[in-house]
Amino acid sequence: MQQRELGRGGPLVSAIGLGCLSFGGIFGTTDRAASLGALDAAWEAGITFYDTANIYGAGVSETMLGDWLADRGHRAVVATKVGIVTTPPRGFNNSAAYIRAELEASLRRLRTDHVALYYIHRRQPEIEIEEVAGTMARLVEEGKIGGYGLSEVAPYTIRRAHAVHPVRAVQNEYSLWTRLPELGVTRACADLGIAFVPFSPLGRGMLSDAQPDPSLMGEGDIRRTMPRFMAPNFAANVAAIDGFRAFAAARGVTTAALALAWVLDRGADMIPIPGTRTASHLREWLGADALVLSDSDRAEIDRLLPPGFAHGDRYDAAQNVGPERFA
Known part of the structure; x- marks a missing residue:
């Protein structure tokens, strides 16, 4: 797999990383064997960059990754990440003591x-x-971490933090159906030499050959409360993405691979x-880093989506508390 620099002066990593949120069960039940199988498939495909957090399954994701x-x-x-407090009432803690304690855990x-x-x-x-x-x-000076990042932040926060100590990466949601970072975040990262790490680049499963069915989602699936997966929005989104899915098929690639190729094409x-959670789903988007989009491809994707x-x-409303709003 192609390599990219994780922020100016940072390590080289695979152009596509693996998000390990689903190992914690947020999109439905999972099991150890399937999770380990997905991790093995990722490594075999050349993926060297793995993203987790302390709250993913209350430590389950980190434990799975560490054991593997x-x-x-x-x-x-x-x-990995820190800052969200899940014990009621849900909130946020950026104090030095909390950051240090959670890092050790x-x-x-x-x-x-x-x-x-x-x-x-x-x-x-x-x-x-x-x-x-x-x-x-x-923490960088003490050798505990190689660098630090920010998640779901505004451009002004990135620039203020970077002025104190260089930010290595910014992670915001970004995909064909979530374009907000284009209103300043991606430019701030490019200006400052910060890696931009899009999470949910496949629209939480929507940008795939087999779209999710809300009626089959388990009680613990976070998408059940997301407006885009609720009627009448869901049907409208399916109709829009169907055209993109057909375009991918005509080009001889999977929907997921083309959606990822679009993200990679937005900047180095x-x-x-x-x-x-599974090796089979991972294989649907392997090879996206090798896809080259033409000007006509970009124009057609822009027309479709x-x-x-x-x-x-x-x-x-509850989930929207936390991400910084700037546009």
Whole structure:
């Protein structure tokens, strides 16, 4: 697989990483054997960049990843996150004490003494971002982390944090049906030499050959409360994506591979992290890094799925608390 730099001066990683959120059960039940199979398939495909968080399955994802790395002996580039507090009431904590305590817990689950990238998962508005950047800078100096990142933030937050200590990566949702980062975030990253790591680059399964069926989603599936997966929005979104799906098929590629190729084509600093619980789903988008889009491809994709085509918000009211709003 092709390689890309994880931020200016950062390590080289696979152009496509693996998001490990689903190993924690947020999209439905999973099991250890299937999760390990998906991780093995990712490594065999050349994926060296793995993204997890302390809250994914209350530590399950980190533990699964740590056990797999220790058992297989792979030297992967690992990113994890801190900042969301899930115990009621749900909130955010960017204090130095909390960041440090959660990092130590994450390192134990990952079975290591260092992670390449440590994100602030959500910003706590009550604490100035300069203070948070200072905390992360000290962790870099102590050798606990290789660099730090920010998630679901606005352009001004990126620039303020970067002025204190260079930000290595920014992770916001970005795909053909979520284009908000184009209103300043992707430009800030390009200007400052920061890697941009799109999460949910496949629209939480919508940008695939076999679209999800909301009626079959389990009780724990986070998509059940997302407006884009609810009537009447869902039917409108399916109708729009059907045209893109047909275009991918006519080109001889999967819908997921073409959707990922579009993200990769947006800039050399893009390192998308699609997620999956199974090896079979992962294989649907392998090879996306080798797809080359022509000007006519770009024009047709823009015609089929123009910015803002998606019906409904990406989050419900409760989930929308946390991501910074700037446009």
